[in-house]
Amino acid sequence: MSDTGRLAAAEQRRERILAQLSARGRLSVAEISQRCGVSEVTARKDLDALEAQGMLIRVHGGAVLTGRGQIEQFFAAREHEGLEAKRRIAQAAAALIRSGQRLFLDASTTAFQIARLIKEHQELTVVTNGLYTALELAPCQGITVIVAGGVVRHRSSSLVGGLNSDMIQRLRVDIGFFGARGVTAADGLTETDLGEAQLKHQMVRASQVVVGVADSSKFGQVHLHSFALPHEIDRVISDAAAPEEIVAALREREIVVELV
Numbered sequence: 001m002s003d004t005g006r007l008a009a010a011e012q013r014r015e016r017i018l019a020q021l022s023a024r025g026r027l028s029v030a031e032i033s034q035r036c037g038v039s040e041v042t043a044r045k046d047l048d049a050l051e052a053q054g055m056l057i058r059v060h061g062g063a064v065l066t067g068r069g070q071i072e073q074f075f076a077a078r079e080h081e082g083l084e085a086k087r088r089i090a091q092a093a094a095a096l097i098r099s100g101q102r103l104f105l106d107a108s109t110t111a112f113q114i115a116r117l118i119k120e121h122q123e124l125t126v127v128t129n130g131l132y133t134a135l136e137l138a139p140c141q142g143i144t145v146i147v148a149g150g151v152v153r154h155r156s157s158s159l160v161g162g163l164n165s166d167m168i169q170r171l172r173v174d175i176g177f178f179g180a181r182g183v184t185a186a187d188g189l190t191e192t193d194l195g196e197a198q199l200k201h202q203m204v205r206a207s208q209v210v211v212g213v214a215d216s217s218k219f220g221q222v223h224l225h226s227f228a229l230p231h232e233i234d235r236v237i238s239d240a241a242a243p244e245e246i247v248a249a250l251r252e253r254e255i256v257v258e259l260v
Contacts, residue, residue, distance in 0.1 A: 002088075003119060010046065010049075010067060013036050013038065013046060014046050014049065014050055015048070016035070016036060016045055017032055017036070017050065018050065018055060018056075019067075020032075020035065020085065021056060021064070021065045025064060025065065025233075026059075026062060026063070026064045026105070027042045027062050027063060028061050028062035028127030029044055029047070029061060029062055030061075032046065032047070032061070032062075035174075037240020045213075045225055047063045047066040047203045047245075049190065050063070051063070051090075053212065056182070057169065065127050067087060067178060071090045082215045082217060082239075085215040085216070085241075086110045086113050087107060087113055088239060088260040089110055089113070089213050089214075089215065089237050089238060089239065089260060090113035090114045090116070090117055090213070091117060091260070092237045092258055092260045093110075093114050093177055093211060093213050093237055094117040094118055095116055095119065096175060096211065097118055097124070097175065099121050099123050099124060099142075100122075100124070101124060101125075101174040101175060102125040102126075102127070102171075102172070102173045102174050103124065103125065103126050103127065103173060103174065103175055103176070104127050104128070104173050104175070104176035104177065104203045104206070104207055105126055105128045105130060105133050105177055106128070106129060106130060106158075106176075106177065106178050106179055106199075106200055106203065107128070107129050107130030107131070107132075107133065107158030107159075107179075107196070108130070108178070108213070109135055109178075109179065109180075110179045110213045110214065110215070110226070111128070111130060111177050111179055111213065112130060112132050112133050114177055114213070115128075115133045115136045115137050115160075115234065116136060117145070118137075118157060119136075119137065119140045119143070120140075120142075121140075121142055121143065122142035123142060124142065124143045124144070125143070125144045125146065126143055126144070126145050126146070127146045127147075127148060127171060127173060127203075128145065128146070128147060128148065128169070129147070129148040129150070129158045129159045129160065129199055130158055131147075131152070131158065134147045138200045146202060147159065148167060148168060148199070150199075153194075154221055159194065160193075160195035160196055160198070160199050168199070168202040168203055168206055169204045169205075169206065171207050172206060172208075173203075173207050173208065174207075174208055174209065175176070175207060175208070175209045175211060176206070176207030176209070176210050176211065177211050177213050178200055178203070178204065178210065178211070178212055178213065178227070178228065179212075179213055179214055180212055180214045180218055180227075180228075181218060181221060181223045182218055182220075182221035182222045182223045183212060183214050183218045183219050183220075183221070183238075183246070183247065183249050183250075184219070184220060184221075184222055184249075185246060185252070185253055186222075186230070186249075187222050187226050187229070187230075187231060188226055188227075188228045188229045188230045189212050189214070189226065189227055189228040189233065190221070190222055190223040190224070190225060190226050190227070191221075191223055191224075191225045191226075191227055192223045192224060192225070193225070194225055196225075196227075197224075197225030197226070197227040198225075198227075200227035200228070201227040201228070204232055205232075206229045208238065209234050209235070210232055210233050210234050210235075211234060211235045211236070211237065212228065212233055212235070212236040212237070213236075213237050213238075214236070214237075214238055214240050215238060215239050216238055216240075216241040216242040216243070218238075219238065219242050219243050219247075220243060220246055230253045230255065231253070234255065234256065235253050235255065235256040235258065236250060236255055236256070236257050236258070236260055237257075237258045237259075237260065238257070238258075238260075239259065239260060240259045240260065242259055247259070
């Protein structure tokens with residue numbers, strides 16, 4: 001295997017380790033070795049690498065997640081969490097889109113699912129800070145893709161930073177679609193990372209219509225940075241398991257809530 005192939009395999013394996021740790025809270029070196037089909041020496045090296053990134057803490061015989069690791073996994077790992085709900089949400093979101101419009105799609109995994117559904121549209125302009133989303137839409141002849149420049153944020157495969165804000169402040173977009181780590185009627189849409197939240201806030205301010213796209217697991221969670229306050233949100237699309245009391249509270253604030 002080439003050096004590039006080995007690096008890709010290690011990255012995928014570490015994504016699996018984080019996903020399993022997120023589900024179980026703790027893993028032993030022996031369990032990682034067995035589940036990933038590698039030696040215990042390799043498993044230890046993976047844990048050392050993830051600990052150096054601040055994603056977990058090494059303990060006797062294995063590892064546990066840090067708070068950061070619990071809330072922020074690799075994009076590829078998060079993409080498959082609640083995938084069916086994300087696809088239904090994406091279908092409802094895509095139904096709002098008309099050819100000729102200008103859109104924001106953030107770097108969320110749900111926005112990525114929206115991108116997969118709109119590739120046949122004509123004369124769309126899509127502005128995104130999501131690397132996966134940009135690559136998904138790049139081959140589409142009818143879609144102009146604008147990538148908001150900045151610093152690559154590895155965990156979310158996104159671009160964040162001051163370069164984004166300067167450009168986005170001058171854009172005028174028809175609809176913005178935003179994933180969120182938390183959704184409440186009091187705090188609106190919240191994020192864990194300051195850079196990500198600042199960029200999304202700029203996108204929200206430049207959008208004529210703001211649509212939150214988040215599965216029900218995000219409802220009731222509040223994270224450090226609010227990027228869209230309730231009065232800035234026009235619609236929230238989620239799955240049918242969204243808590244009734246939060247849905248009712250959002251509707252009381254005149255936010256359209258669509259459950260799919």
